[in-house]
Amino acid sequence: MSVRKTKHEMPEQPPQERIKNFKEVPYGYSKEIAIEEAKRCLQCKNKPCMKGCPVEIDIPGFINFIAQGDFEKAAEVIKAKNNLPAISGRVCPYESQCEGECTLRKIGEPVGIGRLERFIADFEREKGKKPPKKPISTGKKIAVVGSGPAGLTCAGDLARMGHSVTVFEALHDPGGVLMYGIPEFRLPKAIVKSEVEYIKSLGVEINYDVVVGKSITVQELMDEFDAVFIGTGAGLPNWLNIPGENLDGVYSANEFLTRVNMMKAYRFPEYDTPVKIGKIVVTFGAGNVAMDCARTSLRLGAEKSYILYRRTEAEMPARAEEIEHARQEGVVFKLLTAPIRFIGDEKGILKEVEYLKMELGEPDDSGRRRPVPIPGSEEKLAIDTALVAIGQSPNPLIPQTMKDLKIGKHGNIITDEDGQTSVQKIFAGGDIATGAATVILAMGAGKRAARAIDAFLKKKP
Amino acid sequence: MYPIVDKKVLSENVKLLKIKAPLVAKKALPGQFIILRIDEKGERIPLTIADSDPKEGTVTIIFLEVGKTTKQLGILDVGDSLENFAGPLGLPSEVKKYGTVVCVGGGVGIAPLYPIVKALKKEGNFVISILGAKTKDLLLLESEIHASSDEFYIATDDGSKGHKGFVSDVLQQIIDKHQVDMVMAIGPIIMMKVVSNLTKKYHIKTLVSLNPIMVDGTGMCGGCRVSIDGKTKFACVDGPEFDGHKVDYDNLMLRNRRFVHAEGEACKMAGDQ
Numbered sequence: 001m002s003v004r005k006t007k008h009e010m011p012e013q014p015p016q017e018r019i020k021n022f023k024e025v026p027y028g029y030s031k032e033i034a035i036e037e038a039k040r041c042l043q044c045k046n047k048p049c050m051k052g053c054p055v056e057i058d059i060p061g062f063i064n065f066i067a068q069g070d071f072e073k074a075a076e077v078i079k080a081k082n083n084l085p086a087i088s089g090r091v092c093p094y095e096s097q098c099e100g101e102c103t104l105r106k107i108g109e110p111v112g113i114g115r116l117e118r119f120i121a122d123f124e125r126e127k128g129k130k131p132p133k134k135p136i137s138t139g140k141k142i143a144v145v146g147s148g149p150a151g152l153t154c155a156g157d158l159a160r161m162g163h164s165v166t167v168f169e170a171l172h173d174p175g176g177v178l179m180y181g182i183p184e185f186r187l188p189k190a191i192v193k194s195e196v197e198y199i200k201s202l203g204v205e206i207n208y209d210v211v212v213g214k215s216i217t218v219q220e221l222m223d224e225f226d227a228v229f230i231g232t233g234a235g236l237p238n239w240l241n242i243p244g245e246n247l248d249g250v251y252s253a254n255e256f257l258t259r260v261n262m263m264k265a266y267r268f269p270e271y272d273t274p275v276k277i278g279k280i281v282v283t284f285g286a287g288n289v290a291m292d293c294a295r296t297s298l299r300l301g302a303e304k305s306y307i308l309y310r311r312t313e314a315e316m317p318a319r320a321e322e323i324e325h326a327r328q329e330g331v332v333f334k335l336l337t338a339p340i341r342f343i344g345d346e347k348g349i350l351k352e353v354e355y356l357k358m359e360l361g362e363p364d365d366s367g368r369r370r371p372v373p374i375p376g377s378e379e380k381l382a383i384d385t386a387l388v389a390i391g392q393s394p395n396p397l398i399p400q401t402m403k404d405l406k407i408g409k410h411g412n413i414i415t416d417e418d419g420q421t422s423v424q425k426i427f428a429g430g431d432i433a434t435g436a437a438t439v440i441l442a443m444g445a446g447k448r449a450a451r452a453i454d455a456f457l458k459k460k461p
Numbered sequence: 462m463y464p465i466v467d468k469k470v471l472s473e474n475v476k477l478l479k480i481k482a483p484l485v486a487k488k489a490l491p492g493q494f495i496i497l498r499i500d501e502k503g504e505r506i507p508l509t510i511a512d513s514d515p516k517e518g519t520v521t522i523i524f525l526e527v528g529k530t531t532k533q534l535g536i537l538d539v540g541d542s543l544e545n546f547a548g549p550l551g552l553p554s555e556v557k558k559y560g561t562v563v564c565v566g567g568g569v570g571i572a573p574l575y576p577i578v579k580a581l582k583k584e585g586n587f588v589i590s591i592l593g594a595k596t597k598d599l600l601l602l603e604s605e606i607h608a609s610s611d612e613f614y615i616a617t618d619d620g621s622k623g624h625k626g627f628v629s630d631v632l633q634q635i636i637d638k639h640q641v642d643m644v645m646a647i648g649p650i651i652m653m654k655v656v657s658n659l660t661k662k663y664h665i666k667t668l669v670s671l672n673p674i675m676v677d678g679t680g681m682c683g684g685c686r687v688s689i690d691g692k693t694k695f696a697c698v699d700g701p702e703f704d705g706h707k708v709d710y711d712n713l714m715l716r717n718r719r720f721v722h723a724e725g726e727a728c729k730m731a732g733d734q
Contacts, residue, residue, distance in 0.1 A: 170679050172498055172505075172545040180681075209547035211679055215484045235681035239693060246688055246712050248719050255682035263504065263676065272504035272529055273676075274723030348715040397679060397698065 005108030008037045010115050015328040019298045022184040022266055025325060029112075031071075034119040038066035041111045044103050049113060052101040054444025055082045055153070059098055059113055066116055075124040078117060079132070083156035083202070084149070084195045084443065086125060087178060089118030090187050092440040093319050125194055131201040135162035140457045143168060143225040144204075145212045145398070148176020149439045150231030150430025152199050153446030154453075158229075159202040161454050166225070168210040173262060176233050177431075178439070180262040181254070183292050185299070189261070213401040218426065226460070227425050227453045230413060231446060234431035235395040240284060240388055244342025249278070249350025253289045253389035260296055278384025279303045282353060284339060285389035286316035291323060293387040294331040305331045306381075310338040310358050310371040336360075338371065340378070342386060354380045392436045402426075410435050419449030420456075427453055463497075463546040466519060468539050472599050474526040475569060476535045477511070483518030485510075485548045491576035492554030492670065492702055495520065496678040498545040499533055506530050507675045507685075509573030509647075509701070510549060511602075520546075523572035523601060529727040550678045551701045555668070556580040560642035561587045563635055564610070565628050565656055567648025568594055571601040573670060574647045575609075581645070582609045589639070590614070591631045593648065597622035629655045641665050646705060650714050657705035667705035671696045673716055688712050 012018075012026040029037065041063040049059040058077050065074035078085045094100075094114035102110030140163045144155045147169040155165045173179045174196045178187060200206065210216060212232075221228045237252035239245055256275065259265040263273035281297040283290045286309040297305040307326070309316065312335050316323060327333070336358040343352040357377035360369040394411045406414040406422035412435050419427040429445030431437055467479035485495060494509045512521035526535045537543075554577050562581050566574035571592050582588045590610040594600045595618045607613045614631045615623025624631050628648075635641065636659075644667040646656040653669040660667040673685040673696050680698035687696050688709035694700065 170547065171677060172547075180677075209545050210484065211547055211550065214550055215488060215548065235677075235679065237681070237683045239683075246686060246693065246709075246716065248715055252683040255676060255684040258676050258682050264502075268723065269727045271502045272727055274720045274727065276720065276723060348712070395680060 003040055003042070003104065003107070007109045007112040007115070008033045010112070015330070018185065019295075019329050022299055024188050025185050028122055029115055029119045031069075034066055034116060035069055037112050038063045038116060040104065041067065042103055048101040048103060049098040049111075052097040052099070054097070054440050055088070055447055057081045057117075062120065063111065063113070063116060066120065071120060071123045074120045078120055081447075082443070083199060084152060085117050086121035086191045086195050087149070087187065088440055088443060089114055089121045090191075091182060093438055095320065097440060125191070129198050129201070131198065132160065134203065135160060137164065138162040138457070140164065140226045141166070141224070142227045142229065142453060143221040144229045144231065145218075145221070146170075146176055146231040146233060146430075146432075147174040147196070147206055148231055148233050148430060148442065149178060150233070150432075150442040150446040150449075151176070151229065152196065153443040154229045154231060154429065154450045155204045156199045156202055157447055157450035158453060159199075159204045161450070163454070163457070165204045167204060167206040168212050168216070168221075169206060169208050170211040171262070172208050174206055174208075176231075180258040181289065181292070183257065183261055183296050185295070186292065211397070213397040218398060218402045222425050226457055227427065229419070229446075229449055229453065230398055230421075230426065230428040230432055231430045231442070232395045232398055232432045233442075234392040234436040236393040236411070237388065238391045238393060240339060240390065242339055242341050244344060244350070245388070247342050247344040247348055247350045249344075249384060250342060250386045250388065253283075253285070253293050253387055254392065256293055256387050257289070257296065260300070266300060275300065276385075277302055280306075280383045281385040281387065282306045282308055282381065282383045283387040283389050284308050285391070286311075286318055287389065287391070288318045288322050290387075290389035291318045291326045291331075293389050295326055295329055297385070297387070298329055298331070302385075307331055307333045308337050308339060308353075308355065309333065309335050311360065311368060312336060315368045336371065338373065343380070350384065350386060351382060352380050353383050353386060354378055392431070394432045394435060398432075417448065418452035419445060420452060462542040462544065464542045465537055465539055468537075471523065471601055474535070475523065475599065475601065476526070477521060477523045478534070478537070479519045479521050480543060480546055481518055482520050482546045482548075485520050485546065486513045486518045487515045489513035489520060489549040490553035491556060491580045492573070493549035493551050494573075494678075494701060495522065495546055495548030496550060496675065497522075497543050497547075499530060499537070500544050503533075503544065504530050505545070505676055505678070507550070507672065507678055507697070509670060509672065511572040511575055513576075520548075523569060525569040528724045532728065547678065551697060552699070554580065554645075554702055556584055558584050559586055559666075561589065561639055562643045562645060563589045563591065563632060563641055565591045565632060565644060565646040565648065565652070566593070566606070567628055567652040568599065569601070570648030570652070570670070571606070574645070575602050575606055577645055577647075578606050578609045582611075587611050589635055591616060591628045591635075593617070593628035593652065595619065627655065628652060629659050632656060632659060636660075636663055636665070643668070644705075650710050650717070653705060653708070654710040657708065657710075661706045668702050669705040669708060670701045671703060671708065671713060672701065673713060674719060687716075
């Protein structure tokens with residue numbers, strides 16, 4: 001029997017429908033399709049896909065159970081390594097992780113590993129998750145700072161090792177970027193909350209409104225706990241640093257997305273937090289966050305949503321799937337253009353952006369060809385809102401208030417492979433250590449740090 | 462949840478709430494602020510701390526009812542609770558011995574000035590306070606600030622108490638008489654601008670406390686960005702206090718009007734309910 005060369009399609013909301021709502025775009029696999037897709041897996045002995053998985057899931061193992069129709073067993077296999085599969089099953093860039101290593105790529109498309117992970121996570125959630133047996137308590141206490149993907153993963157793993165874990169979250173909701181950054185239509189907030197409930201069912205306690213570095217210092221945490229994990233993420237928005245950036249109408253991607261996602265401005269005035277975007281919105285940048293901004297704008301009623309990017313599509317950092325979704329929905333890409341200034345009206349309200357056309361020159365440090373301005377190519381575009389989505393830097397609050405911690409030149413906390421910082425009891429992982437990266441890499445870092453913390457505590461008398 | 466343990470109506474639309482928030486109370490220093498959210502559907506708003514008691518575990522906030530959230534806050538009473546109350550945020554005031562300091566407070570800005578006046582006095586400064594309001598009924602913490610000041614003045618727009626006119630008129634008279642080493646001004650943006658313009662002429666160090674629109678208050682959203690000496694700073698983590706001579710007040714006024722239209726809509730909706 002020959003193997004089907006392409007992944008089974010995942011049904012999704014048609015673009016013209018979905019730009020009118022905030023509901024999730026893909027519906028997920030049905031049981032029948034999931035089993036068929038699982039049967040495409042060759043069950044390679046050397047499991048190349050696992051090399052691409054930062055959280056070490058036994059991928060052929062869980063897929064094999066799906067192929068047999070035993071979804072509960074499949075869930076157990078995933079949960080043995082990953083406490084947040086409904087999240088990673090939605091936002092993980094599988095194409096460059098597990099699926100990038102799949103043997104089937106030699107003849108066609110890889111197995112839809114991400115889609116299968118999501119299927120199992122959803123199956124389990126709908127059925128009701130059961131927490132694993134409580135391990136024997138070690139009596140050790142660990143503080144986890146930040147409840148984003150790194151912190152939640154670290155907390156969950158440590159709890160399953162028998163440690164007592166307390167998470168400190170600055171905001172009023174758990175999840176960090178999963179809650180404030182990634183839009184509802186890509187990662188429904190009810191799903192994030194359900195995954196967090198699971199982490200809590202493992203015995204993890206979460207304290208909200210605690211801004212570590214302000215409400216409580218890292219030093220105080222070190223006095224009270226046996227170890228501290230810092231996963232405070234990359235929350236500091238980068239700016240274009242061009243004139244007019246403080247005009248009314250220019251937002252950082254963070255402010256825009258936080259208003260819409262965490263504060264639910266898309267349901268204003270039912271929810272109190274407003275957002276205003278007008279008719280023509282331009283997003284600067286071409287990463288996943290930029291795609292989120294451009295697509296969110298359409299759902300808020302923008303008539304035109306542009307992405308302005310100074311290189312070409314080949315250099316865009318966003319996942320191909322996100323770019324495709326944005327294009328289907330009508331986002332217009334203006335490539336090889338770089339903004340030079342924002343222009344406001346007499347009241348200081350944004351009305352135009354001026355930009356230069358670019359061409360690609362020699363490769364730069366990142367290996368991508370450097371965009372070079374074409375002299376005299378200035379053009380203007382009338383706009384109502386500008387969203388700056390050109391990256392985030394590590395959050396400076398803890399580095400500022402914890403002087404012993406060694407900090408890199410980008411403001412990141414320096415750690416070894418396992419998250420050990422320059423201070424013995426303190427570990428760190430995720431974007432605060434690496435600079436802005438992906439959810440799954442943060443989860444992987446949380447996992448390695450949990451193991452390192454466990455080893456550190458076992459060594460201690 | 463953060464229970465309200467005391468409430469005072471200071472004037473028709475200025476209210477004082479004492480909130481039980483032990484973690485914040487333990488760390489709060491003059492000049493810092495909190496972010497609160499009343500309920501699950503509420504907005505996050507920043508308010509500068511007016512007082513705190515670490516033993517009691519309470520933090521006092523004083524606010525003017527201007528928008529949906531502050532109006533809703535004003536209706537709450539002892540026994541009610543706030544969903545969220547995070548802080549203390551921002552950098553504390555630079556409290557040290559300057560010599561002679563003039564503390565200028567306007568309107569509801571008098572409230573956050575109070576802990577700073579107390580702290581500056583405690584450091585051994587000669588503290589001159591000037592409080593300003595539209596009319597005498599809108600003056601806050603008059604006796605409290607008077608008690609912590611070496612000299613004390615009032616200015617009202619209508620002349621119902623003290624000097625008839627602006628706080629800057631009184632400040633001018635003080636500068637003419639005294640060697641002033643530092644001026645601390647908290648109040649409406651226009652007041653801070655006028656005070657800063659005046660002290661700039663005399664090269665007197667001037668600090669102002671800015672209160673732009675914020676969302677998270679932890680350096681994440683950049684909604685509170687202000688232009689200081691041409692450089693972008695975040696009031697939540699780099700401030701809220703800045704060198705008054707370097708602030709772009711016009712940009713701040715503009716940015717604080719960003720959601721005026723929506724605010725009106727939210728208030729209307731709330732009124733309809």
